[in-house]
Amino acid sequence: MTARFARGFGAAFVYVLATQAAHADLTAADVWADWQDYLASTGYAVSGNEAASGGTLTISNLTIDMPLADAQGRFAITMDRLAFAENGDGTVDIAMPDSIPMTFTTVDETGDPVDGVLTLAQNDSAMTASGEPGDVTYAYSSALAAMELTSLEIDNEPMPQDMLSVLVSLENINTNTRMLTGEMRSYSQRMTADALRYDINFDDPDTDDMGRFKGAMQDVQAEGTGTVPLEMDPNDFNASLENGFAADVTLAYGAGMSDIQGVGDGESFAFASTSQGGSFGFKMDADRLAYDVEQKQSAISLQGGDLPVPVEISAAVSGFNLSMPVRKSDEDQDFAIGLNLGDFTMSEMLWSMIDPAAQLPRDPATVVLDAVGKGKMLFNLLDPEEAAMMERATTPPAEISALTINKLLVSLVGASLSGTGDFTFDNSDTSTMDGFPRPTGYVDLTLVGANALLDKLSGMGLVADEEAMGARMMMGLLAVPGDTPDTLNSKIEINQQGHILANGQRIQ
Template sequence: MSVIIARGSAAAAILIVSAQGALADLSAQDVWADWKAYLTSTGYTVSGTESISGSTLTVSDVAMVMPIPEEDSTGTVNFPEIQFVENGDGTVNVLLPKEFPMGFDFSADGESFSGKLIYAHDGSPMTVTGDAESMSYDYSSSKVTMTLDGLTADGEAVPADIAKAQITLHDVATRTDMKIAGARRYEQSLTASSFNYDMGFNDPESNGSGSFKGALQGLRFAGTSTVPTGLEGPDMAALLEAGFAFDGTFTFAGGNGAVSGVDGSESFAMESNSQGGSIAVAMDKQQLTYDVSQINTNVNISGSEIPFPLALSMAETGFKLMMPLAKSNEEQDFALGVTLRDFAVPDMLWGMVDPTGQLPHDPATVVLELVGKGKVLFDLFDPEAMEAVETGDEQPGELNALTVKQLQVSAAGAELTGTGDFTFNNEDLVSFDGMPAPSGEANLKLTGANTLIDKLIQMGLMSDSDAMGARMMMGMLAVPGDGDDTLTSKIEISEDGQIHANGQRIK
């Protein structure tokens, strides 16, 4: 049931956004026709009862049916009424009631799930301007809410206290500039002073419950998208091949959240806050890119399985990913980045491993930035090809080159930094035990390692024999650098499989 709820909620949200982002033209009838054409081109079947009174077109009992091929099922979202009003000055207002239910209905694998969301706003219209090939529309509302109201699973009503969900946006303003010329191209922006969410569930069978609450302040979004027309279904591979693409960045000035859960006698709770962040996503038929970051994050964790509350802080967290999507025998770029800067843990936790304070308790940092080239040898959107990769019957791809642009790991007074650049011979899977043979070099610098080892010995966390082994390894791979307790290392791998450390052959 939880899987069905998740899919239903996601699909309903997508349909809401699509409905608000597709209504645009200069006459009431053409607006409705254009909306239907847009949704139909992305895989929906749209129907409704039309009536005209003066300059107002009213479409009631609107139904949007979406096929879900991978589940061999369909999903349906219903609107009670939408009005398109010609203003007499070449503009059109799109009106939704101040409050109305939106029904949804999904079925898959012999299970069915239905319910409704109550959509409420201040009644402001969406105003459309422009011409038939270039349209702009604006919408603003002092408050927008969507509240879950009534669920049915397999024909049986779900009690109201089993699940709840509400999202609220304040001071919402959106603008979309749309051009229609073979494909629809959008430039979109959104601002909101705040976004609040409150979700929860109770499971009487397992005596479990969960709660998810939080808020974001100072929201902004700006992005572009291209949606091809003339397709018969919502197949992602076909959409991408026809030119579907988007590129958008979402930012917020601050946020806070709380997650809690109970499962029988076990409990868990986490609270967090930050001073802002951003999420950037881009996708086209060639690649997918994520860039997520957050600053000055604080996290408090407690639970029945945690001996004492934990208070963690991070000055900066980030994750970057760029991956190719298209099957190709040509090399394509990829990238991966992880940032965890100034990660601090409470003194109580330090006291468990360092009660006398011999180690520096400075915040730790981990930064890794990789770029490279590789080949994707299967279609990521083909279920049969994906299954063949999972079973090992098909090779997913090749790694051809890898560059370490930045490596930084610092903790307890020691720091490792470095860079590297390697290429890989996929014809040689013998020299390195099944791995494509690398060639290239890495340059590393390690500071504070010997001092850290000495302190670990004094604390009883490392034996003399272990320390001797570690120092022998450092002596074999590194040479003294500039400054006290500093080691440097240049690791070179030749095309014939030889490995040299600082000019000395070790393999």
């Protein structure tokens, strides 16, 4: 449901995003026609009464609606009045109501009807269109733009307001987008806001279950580009991708925080987090899906539930990135995956449970992985029918043909493992490696501080003496001493015959 609302809201109000600059005169009728064309192309039905007077085109009793997937309901936006006023300089001001209701109807998992109203409230807002037909730019600003759940009925029974409340707001928002219409509709956009805040609460009247979710991000900035087909079915997203839908969006923010408290199954819990900034990147088209997420100076605390003690952890940087193909292909395509957890620490209370005598170093931990490769999908991942087939299939959904490890680093409790590697895989040979495609390549590894760590773990009783001896024998088999004390180097190779070699010596 959330994804449908987001898509619907974006389709209806993408025009509030804009760039500056005008190239030729626009009329009020031009802008209104562009709105209608866009909304119709994304699956909305548009109705309203038009009246023109003195360079102003007014649409009264405006309704913009569309059916939800599988005919399970509808989503509709209504405005008493929408006005397009020509300024005499080739630009057009667009006046919307300060309050815009968005109604939705659907059914829940038991088949009971669900009806609700989301209300968009705007304070001190302004929007101006400029450019020329087919190349329109929009500038929008508002002191406050807030979305609130203002009504909810289940099985025709109004729900108490304290049962579920949702409020999301942007403060001092400015957006700019240029819309170009040709064989496709393309856009480029920028947005800034002083703050984004959310406040969500629920309280189950039949149980003790409840939750409070609050959070904020400061100094929000977003940039994006994309293309939208001139005709698309909002309930067939895969078809839209095949017809050219694409998006490339980056969101960055300054300080952030979240606070969650609740009760579930009779157990209370609490979660809080802070950060000094972060970013989120997202790319999607018919061929590829990519994410890139990062937070700086983040701290998290957890307590309650099944946790025996409060948990407090922090990291100077934490990030994750993934880029992967999503379309079935006979040709190899690139993929990438990365993880970055820098200067990770946890509270002394947690350390005392693991190491009460403080024998292990409390140095911040770091985990880094940077890997790229080539492979191909055997299914169209974003096609719902093929995704369902993939879940039932007994064969892997993808084949990997190459993997390069640009960087591997695991550093914690006084020891570190680092390395690089490069492998290719023969998917036609799954017998050499017992069902796994036969690899060929190498990995170079350096292990520092392992013997000292084994001594500490053995002294703490966490590792038995015979286990420590076995670990040292294995390191002696796979590695050679480095140039500095307690350093081991190892080059593990797999050759064309499937033999495994450690530092030139065959071990399998």
